[in-house]
Amino acid sequence: MNSSLAQRIRIVLVEPSHPGNIGAAARAMKTMGLSKLVLVRPKRFPDPQAEWRAAGARDVLERVSTTSNLREAISDATFVVGTTARARRMAWRQLSPRLAAPEILVKAEHGEVAVIFGREADGLSNDELDLCHLHVCIPASSAYGSLNLAMAVQVVCYELRCAYLEGQGEAMHPLAWDRPRATSEQVEHLFAHLESLANSLEFLPGEHHTVVMRRIRRMIGRIEPDVTEVSMLRGILSAIEKQIHRA
Amino acid sequence: MNSSLAQRIRIVLVEPSHPGNIGAAARAMKTMGLSKLVLVRPKRFPDPQAEWRAAGARDVLERVSTTSNLREAISDATFVVGTTARARRMAWRQLSPRLAAPEILVKAEHGEVAVIFGREADGLSNDELDLCHLHVCIPASSAYGSLNLAMAVQVVCYELRCAYLEGQGEAMHPLAWDRPRATSEQVEHLFAHLESLANSLEFLPGEHHTVVMRRIRRMIGRIEPDVTEVSMLRGILSAIEKQIHRA
Numbered sequence: 001m002n003s004s005l006a007q008r009i010r011i012v013l014v015e016p017s018h019p020g021n022i023g024a025a026a027r028a029m030k031t032m033g034l035s036k037l038v039l040v041r042p043k044r045f046p047d048p049q050a051e052w053r054a055a056g057a058r059d060v061l062e063r064v065s066t067t068s069n070l071r072e073a074i075s076d077a078t079f080v081v082g083t084t085a086r087a088r089r090m091a092w093r094q095l096s097p098r099l100a101a102p103e104i105l106v107k108a109e110h111g112e113v114a115v116i117f118g119r120e121a122d123g124l125s126n127d128e129l130d131l132c133h134l135h136v137c138i139p140a141s142s143a144y145g146s147l148n149l150a151m152a153v154q155v156v157c158y159e160l161r162c163a164y165l166e167g168q169g170e171a172m173h174p175l176a177w178d179r180p181r182a183t184s185e186q187v188e189h190l191f192a193h194l195e196s197l198a199n200s201l202e203f204l205p206g207e208h209h210t211v212v213m214r215r216i217r218r219m220i221g222r223i224e225p226d227v228t229e230v231s232m233l234r235g236i237l238s239a240i241e242k243q244i245h246r247a
Numbered sequence: 248m249n250s251s252l253a254q255r256i257r258i259v260l261v262e263p264s265h266p267g268n269i270g271a272a273a274r275a276m277k278t279m280g281l282s283k284l285v286l287v288r289p290k291r292f293p294d295p296q297a298e299w300r301a302a303g304a305r306d307v308l309e310r311v312s313t314t315s316n317l318r319e320a321i322s323d324a325t326f327v328v329g330t331t332a333r334a335r336r337m338a339w340r341q342l343s344p345r346l347a348a349p350e351i352l353v354k355a356e357h358g359e360v361a362v363i364f365g366r367e368a369d370g371l372s373n374d375e376l377d378l379c380h381l382h383v384c385i386p387a388s389s390a391y392g393s394l395n396l397a398m399a400v401q402v403v404c405y406e407l408r409c410a411y412l413e414g415q416g417e418a419m420h421p422l423a424w425d426r427p428r429a430t431s432e433q434v435e436h437l438f439a440h441l442e443s444l445a446n447s448l449e450f451l452p453g454e455h456h457t458v459v460m461r462r463i464r465r466m467i468g469r470i471e472p473d474v475t476e477v478s479m480l481r482g483i484l485s486a487i488e489k490q491i492h493r494a
Binding site for chain 1: 388
């Protein structure tokens with residue numbers, strides 16, 4: 001994420017009780033390109049557990065700001081998102097992290113955005129959720145939907161990063177092959193070579209030969225070989241031929 | 248996720264060193280509807296730290312299976328996915344978790360699927376990645392891309408659940424095959440056969456041999472051969488051997 005955009009998205013943890021979760025949240029953020037962390041009345045912070053779990057994200061911890069209430073943590077934000085596990089008595093605008101992420105990025109183009117996570121034990125209160133423009137709910141299992149706090153931070157930050165990369169037309173398709181694919185003609189030469197070896201092996205008589213060659217063709221179609229692979233396979237065929245003809 | 252589908256997707260942790268990560272991974276899985284966890288040579292397990300971090304997912308820990316090597320953990324799998332943080336020297340089929348998830352679900356409709364996560368410190372080795380049909384890479388920040396192990400499990404399981412909920416599985420990859428896919432073990436027997444033929448051909452000395460065998464492994468991974476294809480290929484290898492030894 002470009003750093004000015006990332007700087008306008010803060011993650012707010014309300015009354016986290018385990019310092020390990022603070023460190024793990026910092027690490028989760030940094031792996032996804034975010035770094036602005038605000039803590040509201042943390043139970044224990046700073047703490048060696050937080051340091052340890054932050055691993056390579058201690059710089060995020062060093063720049064943490066701490067506030068004594070949520071309103072202060074979000075006072076300059078123009079868009080506030082609250083995460084919630086449950087459906088509430090009064091319906092609010094609510095989206096999955098996937099659908100919320102592009103909207104959060106757009107809001108961050110225009111102002112400060114806060115994404116708030118509640119207490120380990122019981123999340124955000126209704127009053128706190130009422131401060132939000134949007135609620136985000138991770139689609140967890142109905143049998144056991146209780147994500148660890150830092151895990152929830154990881155999922156939301158991951159979605160923010162994916163939305164950012166998609167917006168850049170980037171990297172959601174990380175497949176880059178190192179060699180050019182073989183052309184049809186190169187592959188046909190490989191088949192011809194295979195066929196001539198099969199003939200000299202004389203173990204595939206008649207119709208069986210046709211079936212086997214079709215199966216081989218089907219397999220090579222699935223490989224979509226590159227040019228190096230085609231020439232390697234032909235090299236192997238030649239080596240086998242040499243060995244047989246030496247006989 | 249429906250439970251029979253979930254039962255065919257196992258999460259494999261290779262040599263996890265922190266029991267806390269095992270517990271956190273179990274919790275991450277359960278929140279996303281998965282429950283089959285396999286540990287390869289865990290450093291400390293069982294352990295109170297694992298119990299504590301598992302929270303409401305202790306039942307997942309109770310049903311963990313532990314193996315002494317990765318091959319054993321995946322022997323009956325027909326589709327094997329390895330997670331990786333880095334680009335490798337030799338390109339392999341690689342997707343983001345988002346693009347991989349629907350494919351993993353489709354494979355799980357037809358057989359056992361293993362999703363493998365490497366060591367906290369240095370991930371999966373090249374040899375371990377070579378056992379995989381597909382590599383999955385979480386699009387993390389280039390400045391700091393090191394996700395905690397359990398966080399990576401959370402992100403991948405989250406994408407599996409999203410794909411399941413979106414119901415994209417069937418529609419995106421209408422996979423209909425007439426024969427069952429070969430298991431990892433059957434394919435390993437094919438490699439052993441190939442290797443012994445290559446040795447008797449004596450045309451691949453030293454390091455070249457290793458490179459060629461890896462390329463062949465990569466190609467066969469892309470084929471995802473069915474049982475008939477594996478026995479056909481082995482029949483061809485035997486025919487070549489007979490011809491050479493007749494010499």
